[in-house]
Amino acid sequence: MRTLMWRRDWDGNSMEQATFRRGEDGIEIAGTVLLAEKGIPLRVEYRVQCDAGWNTRRIEVSQDFQGKTRSLTLLHDGAGNWRLNGAAAPDLAGCTDIDLGVSPSTNALPVNRLRPAIGATGEIRAAWVRFPELTVTAAPQAYDRLAERRYRYRNLDSDFKAVLEVDEDGFPVQYEGIWTRIADGAPARGLTHALAGALFSPGPSPELGEAAKAFDWVIGGWRAEVFDYGQDGTVRTGHGEWWFSWALEGRAIQDIWIAPPRGGRETGDLPVRDRYSTTLRWLDGDGETWRILWLNPVTGVLNRLQGRMKDGRIVLEGEEYGRPARWSFNDITPDSFVWRGESQQEDGNWRLDAEFRLRRMVG
Structure with a gap:
């Protein structure tokens, strides 16, 4: 189990802390993001659950913004079929991964699942969650593998691209111009926090x-x-x-x-x-x-x-x-x-x- 922390580069005032756990039952990434969204505090808490092959299966998100708490839950059957808050989500058909727009951590999912050869490209459709709108849309994306631990991320619906430097677990160390990792270590949480994380749910x-x-x-x-x-x-x-x-x-x-x-x-x-x-x-x-x-x-x-x-x-x-x-x-x-x-x-x-x-x- 690891705890990671990133700082958002363009404002220097937004942070994320996430815990990564790998077990026999699969993989879980749970984090808290604190952002200054145009001068307004935005707090996001999330939990992403994957199977052992990094295939996204369940996502829970809770957002506090402008005095309101909103949440969503996404379920993926592993075959490209999604449910959003219990209802079928045909607009997300064919998506394979989750992409939380305020978090660098979810880039680790396609990086680990695809692992293209150096010089090759892996393309996906991601279920992209946008904040603070808290909407979910399908987004075609590509990951060009430039070196052992370097990828170029591209959004195929726009001209946006950025180079990712990742660690041995596929988590970004440097997300070009957007996020920089500033801390990495054992989880700074005891039994009380671990129990709360297992008991409570964002929605x-x-x-x-x-x-x-x-x-x-x-x-x-x-x-x-x-x-x-x-x-x-x-x-x-x-x-x-x-x-x-x-x-x-x-x-x-x-x-x-x-x-x-x-x-x-x-x-x-x-x-x-x-x-x-x-x-x-x-x-x-x-x-x-x-x-x-x-x-x-x-x-x-x-x-x-x-x-x-x-x-x-x-x-x-x-x-x-x-x-x-x-x-x-x-x-x-x-x-x-x-x-x-x-x-x-x-x-x-x-x-x-x-x-x-x-x-x-x-x-």
Whole structure:
């Protein structure tokens, strides 16, 4: 496993860090690109998975730009057929490789897959992802092998060309006039980062289709005003934080709910109920119902609920402490929502136990 870092030459202010891993299951390149796009911050995270022969199979991309997070997933069957976000992509038919327009790392795919003889040329059609548009088009390209580790890249739809100096793994050391590699070494990441990379995903799996929209809007970080309502009519108020991410190859959403927030936990002053909990949400086989598993190790409570989006509101029902419980997402906007936790009383009425008023911080 290697970690590589490049600096973009023409502005000197844009960087990429990528990790390259080769295993029995194939090849993975995962990276983060930070760019100054006409003075506007652009962050791109990606993961490219190939088989052992460097044939592109799966790509996940997430982009943060101008206050919005967008993502895409591409699947390739190895025979030139592609799916974009779960739908067939006939415009990409015949493409063999992925080309991320903001990254030098994906040049290693055709370099390693083709390996033409010195003096020979390999031609391909690449699925070219453009940023910040986040569009994908087919792009005919050529790689002329000039020397053992030197190639000339040519875009056959334009007059663009550049010489690539590559290393033993085919990754650019110098991408003429565009990128220069400035660091190379063992991955600077421990178990925590490795686990996060395996668990979290930049977007939903194409398998979810339109059903992903029920919760896709919640991805990111939220700041909360917390209200806990006691049986005796008292109200405890405080603050919290809530973080959501796609996980498990985008087949589920995992969140972390913290109240009081991390900055206020060290004092030991808990104005609201102590919560440091996590939820896993996944889509049931009917394509509409979401199942929820919530664990709060602080109290030992484990809840199972289920529900769906209806009329712009998400209602999830199950049990808590042996009584019917209801959680709901209300008043949903792109940057705010109200979460309510209710329990059913012996008389059949619903009692409001907690209310969280959320404002977006990240995402």
